[in-house]
Amino acid sequence: MLLEKATVLSNKQIRPDYWQLGLHAPQIAAQAQPGQFMMVTAADSYDPFLKRPMGINIIDPKSGFIRIIYLVLGRGTKLLTKLRENMEIDLLGPLGNSWKVEESCRRALIMGGGSGVATLLPLARELFYRRVKVDVILGARSKDYLSCADEFADYGSVIYATIDGSAGYKGLATDIYPDDIRYDMVYACGPMKMMEKVVHLSRKHQIRCQVSLEENMGCGYGVCMGCICSVREPDGHVVYKRICKDGPVFNGEEVFW
Amino acid sequence: MVDLRLQFAGIQLKNPLLTASGTCGYGRELAQLFDLSILGGICVKGTTLEPRLGNPPPRIMETAGGLLNSVGLQNPGVEKVIEEEMPFLRQFDTAVVVNIAGHQEDDYRLLAERLDSVPGIAALEVNISCPNVKNGGMAFGTQPATAARITTLVRQATSLPVIVKLSPNVTDIGEIAKAVEAAGADCVSLINTLMGMTIDIEKRRPFLANITGGLSGPALKPVALRMVWQTYRAVSIPIIGMGGICNAMDAIEFMLAGASAFQIGAAAFHNPLAAPDILADLTQWLDTHGVAKISDIIGEAQC
Numbered sequence A: 001m002l003l004e005k006a007t008v009l010s011n012k013q014i015r016p017d018y019w020q021l022g023l024h025a026p027q028i029a030a031q032a033q034p035g036q037f038m039m040v041t042a043a044d045s046y047d048p049f050l051k052r053p054m055g056i057n058i059i060d061p062k063s064g065f066i067r068i069i070y071l072v073l074g075r076g077t078k079l080l081t082k083l084r085e086n087m088e089i090d091l092l093g094p095l096g097n098s099w100k101v102e103e104s105c106r107r108a109l110i111m112g113g114g115s116g117v118a119t120l121l122p123l124a125r126e127l128f129y130r131r132v133k134v135d136v137i138l139g140a141r142s143k144d145y146l147s148c149a150d151e152f153a154d155y156g157s158v159i160y161a162t163i164d165g166s167a168g169y170k171g172l173a174t175d176i177y178p179d180d181i182r183y184d185m186v187y188a189c190g191p192m193k194m195m196e197k198v199v200h201l202s203r204k205h206q207i208r209c210q211v212s213l214e215e216n217m218g219c220g221y222g223v224c225m226g227c228i229c230s231v232r233e234p235d236g237h238v239v240y241k242r243i244c245k246d247g248p249v250f251n252g253e254e255v256f257w
Numbered sequence B: 001m002v003d004l005r006l007q008f009a010g011i012q013l014k015n016p017l018l019t020a021s022g023t024c025g026y027g028r029e030l031a032q033l034f035d036l037s038i039l040g041g042i043c044v045k046g047t048t049l050e051p052r053l054g055n056p057p058p059r060i061m062e063t064a065g066g067l068l069n070s071v072g073l074q075n076p077g078v079e080k081v082i083e084e085e086m087p088f089l090r091q092f093d094t095a096v097v098v099n100i101a102g103h104q105e106d107d108y109r110l111l112a113e114r115l116d117s118v119p120g121i122a123a124l125e126v127n128i129s130c131p132n133v134k135n136g137g138m139a140f141g142t143q144p145a146t147a148a149r150i151t152t153l154v155r156q157a158t159s160l161p162v163i164v165k166l167s168p169n170v171t172d173i174g175e176i177a178k179a180v181e182a183a184g185a186d187c188v189s190l191i192n193t194l195m196g197m198t199i200d201i202e203k204r205r206p207f208l209a210n211i212t213g214g215l216s217g218p219a220l221k222p223v224a225l226r227m228v229w230q231t232y233r234a235v236s237i238p239i240i241g242m243g244g245i246c247n248a249m250d251a252i253e254f255m256l257a258g259a260s261a262f263q264i265g266a267a268a269f270h271n272p273l274a275a276p277d278i279l280a281d282l283t284q285w286l287d288t289h290g291v292a293k294i295s296d297i298i299g300e301a302q303c
Helices: A026-031 A075-080 A114-129 A149-153 A192-204 B078-089 B105-116 B144-157 B173-182 B218-234 B248-256 B274-288
Strands: A002-015 A018-024 A037-041 A052-055 A058-060 A065-071 A088-095 A107-113 A133-140 A157-162 A185-189 A209-212 A228-232 A238-242 A249-251 B006-008 B011-013 B017-019 B041-043 B060-063 B066-069 B095-100 B123-127 B162-165 B187-190 B194-197 B212-216 B239-241 B261-264
Touching: A002 A026, A002 A065, A018 A075, A026 A065, A026 A088, A037 A065, A037 A075, A052 A065, A052 A075, A052 A114, A058 A114, A065 A075, A065 A114, A107 A114, A107 A192, A114 A133, A114 A149, A114 A185, A133 A149, A149 A157, A185 A192, A192 A209, B011 B095, B017 B274, B066 B218, B078 B095, B078 B105, B095 B105, B105 B123, B105 B144, B123 B144, B144 B162, B144 B173, B173 B187, B173 B218, B187 B218, B212 B218, B218 B239, B218 B248, B248 B261, B248 B274, B261 B274
Parallel strands: A107 A133, A107 A185, A133 A157, A185 A209, B017 B041, B017 B261, B041 B095, B095 B123, B123 B162, B162 B187, B187 B239, B239 B261
Antiparallel strands: A002 A018, A002 A088, A018 A065, A037 A052, A037 A088, A058 A065, A209 A249, A228 A238, B006 B011, B060 B066, B066 B212, B194 B212
């Protein structure tokens, strides 16, 4: 974890509500692992007061390039859209744990929905380079909202589900969970309801899965205890864990939905 | 260069900046960003007798110029703090203040007794002002008689300096401060968070699962400063001021209003390096203004 002043390389709208921010942040790029995130703010005043957690979409340690894709939701993210090339921005990162890729993993399923898709791209790349066969299912409202579909295709086979049927299957990503493939691991990031369903389906097929959770954050680095989720300990006790520090990636089975 | 050292209420500080309870955990995360030994002190997360799960999520919501939280004193309990956190904290040359919180009055006595002989503790901060717990917490800090009773229990159970952390959710903070002073408090710290609320208008439901939460951040600062000034006029024991301090100018205001030292809290969410940044700017301001000793500015606002 470190604070870095990054330079904005590009900042553009890529889809309705979604923007893509390219940054030169060599120190964070050198350390970040797939699944980790950063705390980002474009405000140079005390209002909005908090930084925003942002998943990392591309990490290139060689060139120091970092890319994030963000959904414009409120004042904090609206301010991010004002960033222009060569402006500077404070980053805190890399934060949290990362996706776990086991040596024995030969075939993996990635399931992404909504804004959660972005953080799965570095994972797909990692799996690809570790010679894991990757299937990707991406879910979105409509064709316009499908994130990074072409880029995922570089690392594995990609299928889509859209609510309105404008691309791929008409329905939810979880509707097309492949019943007949024996994956070594399922990775999911998206709306809570989707991830809960993925955990349920994986359990049914006796496949382990990892999920990346999202929550409002105060600090992003583990001091405020604001962003917690319920986790079942091995002894059956339910405890609260910090999504920012103990997560954001959890074993699907331990999350108490 | 200005002398930042302070000595009051049996506490020695290398400078007036402490990190506030509940905003710095037990120091482990901040230690990755800077050397904790630069701090005047660190007030650890509110510690209870037994481990505490805290309140259900969502617990955090940003508001104009600050945030509401309803964490509810999630902590591993005093035994784990002594076993696992104190050895870590003892590595640093800084005053470690353990913040203690109870569900019932006797908890405070038991906590103070248990911590009395633990090495490396500079003082106890008695939390009678947490707005996010149903039993105890703020309920103890809004009545002068109960506030005084708890202060007496702690005072009798420990030889450590006793700082009582006061709630702003009262009509007259001076009255509470006087009561704890008379009961043997060595120092008061104020303010804890101001109780607030925020509603999701689409869902027609409060954003926080706990419904209400404590407001912190710069939005709180004028209220906190006013209460420090009121308390300074009401009691003769030293005051540690806090509430929305985000930069050195804020900190100087608190000291001019009567605080002998100050704590920074939510500022570390906005800027994780708030502590080193404020210390550097504070030193520069005092030097530029020809202040020889930091203690020279305490209570110097001409009102």
